[in-house]
Amino acid sequence: MLKSKTFLKKTRAGGVMKIVREHYLRDDIGCGAPGCATCGGAHEGPALEPQPQDPASSLCPQPHYLLPDTNVLLHQIDVLEDPAIRNVIVLQTVLQEVRNRSAPVYKRIRDVTNNQEKHFYTFTNEHHRETYVEQEQGENANDRNDRAIRVAAKWYNEHLKKMSADNQLQVIFITNDRKNKEKAIEEGIPAFTCEEYVKSLTANPELIDRLACLSEEENEIESGKIIFSEHLPLSKLQQGIKSGTYLQGTFRASRENYLEATVWIHGDNEENKEVILQGLKHLNRAIHEDIVAVELLAKSQWVAPSSVVLHDEGQNEEDVEKEEERERMLKTAVSEKMLKPTGRVVGIIKRNWRPYCGMLSKSDIKESRRHLFTPADKRIPRIRIETRQASTLEGRRIIVAIDGWPRNSRYPNGHFVRNLGDVGEKETETEVLLLEHDVPHQPFSQAVLSFLPKMPWSITEKDMKNREDLRHLCICSVDPPGCTDIDDALHCRELENGNLEVGVHIADVSHFIRPGNALDQESARRGTTVYLCEKRIDMVPELLSSNLCSLKCDVDRLAFSCIWEMNHNAEILKTKFTKSVINSKASLTYAEAQLRIDSANMNDDITTSLRGLNKLAKILKKGRIEKGALTLSSPEVRFHMDSETHDPIDLQTKELRETNSMVEEFMLLANISVAKKIHEEFSEHALLRKHPAPPPSNYEILVKAARSRNLEIKTDTAKSLAESLDRAESPTFPYLNTLLRILATRCMMQAVYFCSGMDNDFYHYGLASPIYTHFTSPIRRYADVIVHRLLAVAVGADCTYPELTDKHKLADICKNLNFRHKMAQYAQRASVAFHTQIPSLKIEDTVFHVFDKVKVKIMLDSSNLQHQKIRMSLVEPQIPGISIPTDTSNMDLNGPKKKKMKLGK
């Protein structure tokens, strides 16, 4: 059956355009209920259960399917995702509306629909002959959609009755719209609001907490006092932004002071990059990461960023007056120069809410069901939630989602999502850390695991095609102790012509991960392996990472080899890339390798090979440094813990051996060689890595620090920076050089992956290489997998596939990888911080050497369970007003803050 949709549309030029679109109505769309004779077998994919048993509801005891409307889907997705809710019919009308209104919810609903066990069915009602409705004269689109949903619900009920006469099966319409519900009941459709239905689920009382509270009307009666000014509508904001009265930017709340925030203004305007907001009313319900519109205040009202640490401790709503007092406290007298552009939020352009981890602060009133939730991230305001299980949730880490922030409420309203476990438990804390950094850490799904090779695995004839047999070579791997995912191995031998042959062999992960399958998609999503203190979140399943791809000794493994012919001056004469089979002769640790090189009485093949490599590596390193590569330090200062008592015993920096830099040198060389090759072959879509040169202003802090010691740091080029860093030595204070290097690391920009077709600046500043990529760790980085595939195509060892040569797809992958890498780094840092924090520190009155010699007193302040902090009090030198006993600056454990404090003086 054919229906024509005709409508008029105004064109951009102002003319009127008539658009006619066809709309086919079908009679072969199944209802999704199995065993339905009328549309027998016309449905595919995951469908509804024939006799849904649960959830037991007191309102409708018969078996039933649910049919939610758009708003229920949008706002109560947390409830629908619960395993207790099954057999839900999602109409196409509803799905389309959700798609237009919220992309994240749309993605979540699609994930749920794909989950076989949830029995969600998408019914294409708009193209069904009997459920299509036409928009009537004078009816707006929303009303039409509501009607379409009701028509579909009615059709379903009649259709299910036809299935068999004694069928009790019902479709229950869930809507929160009162009028819609009334109309539905009038038409004979069983309808309930989401709240009514969920409350009737006697078997699952905990679901009630997950309901989003949206009944704003009730709140208004309770406390009529309006705290915040109204947000302007989007159209007005856009107008204002266009005309320049408002500025658009990302809202960043301050960690230290809940009454202060900055807004990063988007756009090229260099001057007003940052706007300060101060005071609750000016923050106007914006939450960290939201895109907001701000209005600049008059210059007379400009303020300077306050230096006070303020935490929101209030429990009641009535504290608003006190709050104002506090705000006044912020506005201490400051010089004109310190004043920064100040503004206030006039409207929200886009909310960037996500579920937040944190803890419940139980209300003082015992029977109260409303409690405040304190997120772990200090930049997120406290959230009011409604729950009956407060006593069980106390002292637990929980996840809460924000539903909204009414004008009359001091705190946003939210609902409880999930209970993670006890505070302080390592597992709970790790979970929090992973969630807060958005690290995908669920176990691999069955779909992903199905693409793993079947065990026992062996190399077949087919695998040997396009592959060189290098099993006879004396290859060995050098890694840190305890490493199970060995992705690189090396060899070096003398050729007949007197030159040296050096080979870097990288695990051939792309042989196992074929493009496009579930395994590939999952590893692309994860992007990188995340190493936490006591846990490793693998990018690829363990079978691959620790077994089949790991280049363990004395087993045949598939590898991707990069083989150079070099002369004794480490000049490359020939480069060859090939897929290969290798058999590593030894897996050494750095220390073991160092021992072999140093001991004079060992002269076996492996040792001579190592010595050759070491010799070449030294020449390579020298050459690299001459070109201006930087050697920087990262502050790998770790507390060494006593394994029994978990007390810190020692403070130690990471030890570097010659062998570390030997392996590193060849990895760099391999990466550079591969980068050149793939860029030569695929000039438009090679995945490369670049490191932009930092702007001069970044170096200010370093130059200042060095000047305080009468040292000069030149920062005009990487080479002069490297040289001046080398010269910056203090005879009395040997650790100074390392400190300066740590500081220099902090000045650097982030290195990023990019697609060569989308950028023209390829330079890697830190390594002083014109081109660079990642090739050597495919087990733990997805970028390397892509590079392997590109290289395999370039040397004719593998075939190409469409996504590989699509630069936009590649750019998307790069974006995700950069994000995941950043997050993985933060998660690693947080994990270190957590593990050094948990045990009760007993190092009071220890002397730290930081920048200038200071003596501090350290104690652990665990008054706030979520944010344990170390209190450092200055003992020496004596500075009035700062040193003990008055000093109470709160310091985190991270190194950099200590230094900043010192520099500030």
Place this chain on the structure above:
Amino acid sequence: MAGLELLSDQGYRVDGRRAGELRKIQARMGVFAQADGSAYIEQGNTKALAVVYGPHEIRGSRARALPDRALVNCQYSSATFSTGERKRRRHGDRKSCEMGLQLRQTFEAAILTQLHPRSQIDIYVQVLQADGGTYAACVNAATLAVLDAGIPMRDFVCACSAGFVDGTALADLSHVEEAAGGPQLALALLPASGQIALLEMDARLHEDHLERVLEAAAQAARDVHTLLDRVVRQHVREASILLGD
């Protein structure tokens, strides 16, 4: 606002078709009395009219005559009201020229031109409403018109377009699907022999996908053939009744 979803998870396209389904086709032959052959076709909302004159003596310069076969002269035009926005097109603009050339190539491959040396066959096609797949509609209309004129052909020429969205090949693209961007392929097929009279695509498509898109277009062209064949038989039946057979 999210863009248009061209293919839903359930496998339905924007207008409710499945990936391989054609739009509704309706056609009539012999719509004009004074022309040698004529036909009118509707493929969904795309409507085209084709008129054929000939074979006749070469008009204009005699130098154009070919000694061994007939000259096929194709002209394409589209009505000002054919698209959503009214737009006056000059006669012989680039797009019409190209379309004319493509039609000519297609029909030179299909018509047995060697049977009429030193003569000319004129095919005029006009698009009355354009809703995607204009080339395909023009070829299909012209085929019917050539048949109506009784000019001997090797076979029907059936054309159809195909596109590619999210790893699935879509047959017979509508205007909405064409406008969304993405590769689009036009195929004119001689269905009995499976020979390709014309294949055209000007977007980038990975070679791995080409086969699937081509197969989708070919299947759609074969479906078009079944429909056109029915139209021709119906027309012949009606004509023979009129002739009093």
